[in-house]
Amino acid sequence: MSKLRSFFSDVLGALRRLLGDENARSTMIVGILIYSVLYPQPYVGEVLRDVPVVVIDQDNSSASRTFVREMDVTEWVDVTLSVSNMDVARDAFFRRDVYGVVVIPDGFEADILASRPSPVAAFGDGSYLLIYSNVVKAVATVAGTMGAQVNYARLTARGVDDGLARTLLSPVAVTSVSVFNPQGGYASYVVPAAFVLILQQTLMMGIGLLHAGRKLPSGRRMWATILAYLGLYLLWVMFTQMLLPFLYSIPRTGDLGTLLLLAVPFLCACIAMGFAIALAIPWREGVVFFLVVMGMPLFFLSGISWPVEMIPEYLHDLSLLVPSSSAISAFVAVDQMGATAHDIAGAIQTQVALAFGYTALAVGLARLTRKTRKQPI
Amino acid sequence: MLVPLPLILFFALAAVFAPGLPRDLPVAVVNLDGSPLSRQVVRMVDAAADVEVVEQLTTLTEARQALVAQRAYAILMIPAEMEHDLLLGQRPEIVIFSNSQLLTAGGIVARSMRTSVATFSAGVSLRLLEAQGIGTDVAMDLLTPIPVQQSPLFNPSLDYIQFLLSSVMPTVMQIFICATAVLSFSREHHSSNGMARLLRLSGTPTRAILGKLLPYTIMGSLVMLIGDVVLFSFFGASFRGNIFVFFLNGFMFILACQALGAFLALLAKDTTNGLGMMGLLVAPSFGFAGVSFPRFGMTLFAQGWAAIIPLTPYLEVRTDQTLRGAPLEYSIPSLLWLLAQLVVFAGLLWIMTYKTMRATPAAEENGVPDLAAEPQATVNQTTDIQEGRA
Numbered sequence: 001m002s003k004l005r006s007f008f009s010d011v012l013g014a015l016r017r018l019l020g021d022e023n024a025r026s027t028m029i030v031g032i033l034i035y036s037v038l039y040p041q042p043y044v045g046e047v048l049r050d051v052p053v054v055v056i057d058q059d060n061s062s063a064s065r066t067f068v069r070e071m072d073v074t075e076w077v078d079v080t081l082s083v084s085n086m087d088v089a090r091d092a093f094f095r096r097d098v099y100g101v102v103v104i105p106d107g108f109e110a111d112i113l114a115s116r117p118s119p120v121a122a123f124g125d126g127s128y129l130l131i132y133s134n135v136v137k138a139v140a141t142v143a144g145t146m147g148a149q150v151n152y153a154r155l156t157a158r159g160v161d162d163g164l165a166r167t168l169l170s171p172v173a174v175t176s177v178s179v180f181n182p183q184g185g186y187a188s189y190v191v192p193a194a195f196v197l198i199l200q201q202t203l204m205m206g207i208g209l210l211h212a213g214r215k216l217p218s219g220r221r222m223w224a225t226i227l228a229y230l231g232l233y234l235l236w237v238m239f240t241q242m243l244l245p246f247l248y249s250i251p252r253t254g255d256l257g258t259l260l261l262l263a264v265p266f267l268c269a270c271i272a273m274g275f276a277i278a279l280a281i282p283w284r285e286g287v288v289f290f291l292v293v294m295g296m297p298l299f300f301l302s303g304i305s306w307p308v309e310m311i312p313e314y315l316h317d318l319s320l321l322v323p324s325s326s327a328i329s330a331f332v333a334v335d336q337m338g339a340t341a342h343d344i345a346g347a348i349q350t351q352v353a354l355a356f357g358y359t360a361l362a363v364g365l366a367r368l369t370r371k372t373r374k375q376p377i
Numbered sequence: 378m379l380v381p382l383p384l385i386l387f388f389a390l391a392a393v394f395a396p397g398l399p400r401d402l403p404v405a406v407v408n409l410d411g412s413p414l415s416r417q418v419v420r421m422v423d424a425a426a427d428v429e430v431v432e433q434l435t436t437l438t439e440a441r442q443a444l445v446a447q448r449a450y451a452i453l454m455i456p457a458e459m460e461h462d463l464l465l466g467q468r469p470e471i472v473i474f475s476n477s478q479l480l481t482a483g484g485i486v487a488r489s490m491r492t493s494v495a496t497f498s499a500g501v502s503l504r505l506l507e508a509q510g511i512g513t514d515v516a517m518d519l520l521t522p523i524p525v526q527q528s529p530l531f532n533p534s535l536d537y538i539q540f541l542l543s544s545v546m547p548t549v550m551q552i553f554i555c556a557t558a559v560l561s562f563s564r565e566h567h568s569s570n571g572m573a574r575l576l577r578l579s580g581t582p583t584r585a586i587l588g589k590l591l592p593y594t595i596m597g598s599l600v601m602l603i604g605d606v607v608l609f610s611f612f613g614a615s616f617r618g619n620i621f622v623f624f625l626n627g628f629m630f631i632l633a634c635q636a637l638g639a640f641l642a643l644l645a646k647d648t649t650n651g652l653g654m655m656g657l658l659v660a661p662s663f664g665f666a667g668v669s670f671p672r673f674g675m676t677l678f679a680q681g682w683a684a685i686i687p688l689t690p691y692l693e694v695r696t697d698q699t700l701r702g703a704p705l706e707y708s709i710p711s712l713l714w715l716l717a718q719l720v721v722f723a724g725l726l727w728i729m730t731y732k733t734m735r736a737t738p739a740a741e742e743n744g745v746p747d748l749a750a751e752p753q754a755t756v757n758q759t760t761d762i763q764e765g766r767a
Contacts, residue, residue, distance in 0.1 A: 022650070023647070023653070026650070031657065039661050041664075041675070042665050042670055042675050043664065045674045045675060045676070048670065048674045049674070051671075052673070093530075094701065094704070096693075112522065115518065116518065117518050117521060117522060117524055119523065119524045120523060120524075121528070122525055122528075123529075124528075124530065125529075125530055126529030126700075127539070139525050140527075143523040143524075151519055151522055154522075155519070158511075164466065167466040168502060168506055169502060169519070169520075170498060170502065171466070171468065172469060172498040174470075174471050174491060174495065175471070175472045176487060177472060177473065177474045178475055178483070179441075179474050179476060180444075180476055180477060181477040181480070182477070184480060186480070186670050188478070189479075189480040190664070209649060284648075285649055288652045288653070289556050289560060289652060292556055292655075292656045293382065293383075293386070293553050296548060296549055296663065297390055300390060300394075304479065306393060306481065306537070306541070307399050307450070307481065308447075309399075310399050310400070311393050312395070315392050329447060332478060333445055336478045337445045337476075339445045344446075
């Protein structure tokens with residue numbers, strides 16, 4: 001019993017040291033709090049609306065004006081400018097006043113009336129893919145709806161009956177359903193994933209700040225230290241994976257048990273790797289520098305923003321050595337898609353293997369450094 | 378260590394984005410019909426370059442599991458009796474479930490599958506119209522009365538190398554350059570007498586700053602040059618702008634990052650604190666710079682934050698001068714903005730260097746001790762002591 005009590009006081013001691021070290025505190029506590037306010041800011045709008053576009057209406061007929069109005073009504077674009085020629089449009093485009101150009105050529109209405117195809121042209125900014133897809137969506141949707149009305153009128157004019165005309169023109173109904181992130185929100189997409197990486201990086205940085213180049217606690221003290229970090233970061237997992245989504249109105253479905261089943265081995269792997277790094281780079285600034293620079297490339301290896309199937313296999317296998325590479329998509333699967341432990345079994349196994357592997361490495365490195373330290377004496 | 382690390386990161390990122398366009402992304406099919414026509418739909422979906430049908434499942438429960446386990450990015454569901462209903466003109470409903478939590482992959486497969494199914498539908502439509510005695514030409518015109526000619530300006534294939542890789546690289550470089558500047562300045566600032574020694578050696582703040590930062594300027598320029606050469610020659614990213622403006626932009630970017638990093642180093646209590654402040658400001662800048670989610674869709678706060686990060690104007694000019702091939706006049710506002718950042722950061726850095734130098738003992742030897750700066754010197758010295766490693 002007294003052993004348990006002194007172990008508990010060791011855990012508290014480790015936490016007190018963490019809070020007492022200004023750098024560790026600002027990384028492992030204050031930094032995460034600031035990040036949780038700052039990081040989601042670019043994405044809080046969730047969905048891109050009202051991309052400004054310019055229209056060149058060369059037809060200036062009632063049909064062309066309807067087209068422009070319908071486009072303006074969609075949530076995707078906003079017709080902010082109407083000009084007469086391409087030079088003026090290009091100027092607005094280069095100035096970034098508009099991000100798309102829609103051209104309705106002369107004879108648009110006449111062609112419709114004469115039952116000829118009457119094309120429109122849409123130029124979007126291919127250097128910003130999200131913007132481009134908004135422009136295309138708006139133009140294609142309006143062209144599709146207007147086209148269907150035109151067609152329907154043509155067929156019924158030929159004496160084809162009502163219901164048959166509809167079937168003839170679209171014999172198959174196609175429904176698209178977005179699952180897990182129904183509105184396709186950008187914060188919902190980036191924020192849950194990014195905070196897994198932020199937790200990993202700050203945890204490893206904190207361990208570097210507290211332990212790099214210093215003598216490690218031994219025996220029971222070491223276990224108490226590990227438990228202290230694990231406990232603190234389990235709170236952060238709850239905070240970033242449950243409270244933050246709630247505060248930013250990001251839909252989430254995960255259940256706590258599965259989340260813990262993933263979070264515990266993930267944090268153990270991070271702690272073990274943190275100690276291994278702290279022993280390998282016995283220079284605190286070096287640890288921080290290394291981890292700060294690595295953050296962004298690690299995010300692109302996680303398969304969230306770029307499909308994991310496209311990453312060369314050797315690079316993907318190599319990236320699995322870092323806990324976040326497999327953990328990020330597993331966390332997202334649990335929280336945003338309601339995955340069960342069975343669905344993410346592979347990722348959990350990887351985390352367990354990494355935890356053991358880095359523990360062995362850290363123990364080995366600790367032995368090695370102790371030996372080299374003893375030699376000069 | 379300092380040159381190889383960013384180069385290794387660059388080559389790793391280049392390998393990640395090397396395909397340029399995602400291909401053969403896995404999707405699954407739940408075909409409840411099994412008729413020849415339904416198999417034709419599946420074949421058409423599979424034939425598209427960006428999608429590959431990897432699994433045939435029998436229930437929607439299995440399909441959901443495939444989505445959750447990320448074995449498939451989308452599900453194509455063909456209802457029972459599809460062919461039968463189609464022939465009777467009862468408009469069977471084909472459903473595409475796509476995983477929009479993984480926005481990029483989910484979006485690409487959903488778009489591709491929608492196009493394939495629409496093509497299938499148009500084919501059926503054509504046959505039905507012909508059966509009604511409408512000639513093929515007229516029927517074709519009927520199918521797309523308002524065809525849309527889409528062209529993505531500047532990046533015709535919507536390639537991710539041009540879109541992502543060419544902006545991810547500078548983002549990584551920004552962090553890297555700022556971090557080296559923090560390290561190089563902190564070393565003097567936080568060792569006892571470091572700044573005094575620097576002053577003795579260099580004389581003026583300007584020369585001190587240049588002496589400290591110039592080696593890293595050269596190194597950073599070299600790394601960025603190698604990265605860009607690979608990007609524009611090996612990956613064939615398009616370069617339509619003015620090469621002089623491009624390099625001027627890159628050079629100002631490096632200097633602005635360095636000035637920012639060094640300023641933060643002098644502002645900070647110690648090196649790790651400096652790196653921490655730098656990380657906080659610069660690490661999330663990819664989001665703020667508006668590459669993925671554009672700036673005009675952001676809150677005012679986010680737009681303001683983006684405005685003080687060198688990456689934002691740099692990437693604008695970079696896009697102008699590479700992909701867009703914009704005439705110089707359009708890049709001038711962003712260039713001036715980057716220049717303003719450089720001037721402000723460099724000014725702040727100069728003031729801080731000047732103050733720290735005057736506050737060190739070396740200044741006292743030269744004559745009048747600066748009383749106003751005295752407390753700061755003591756603070757620095759105490760942190761030095763705290764910093765001293767065992």
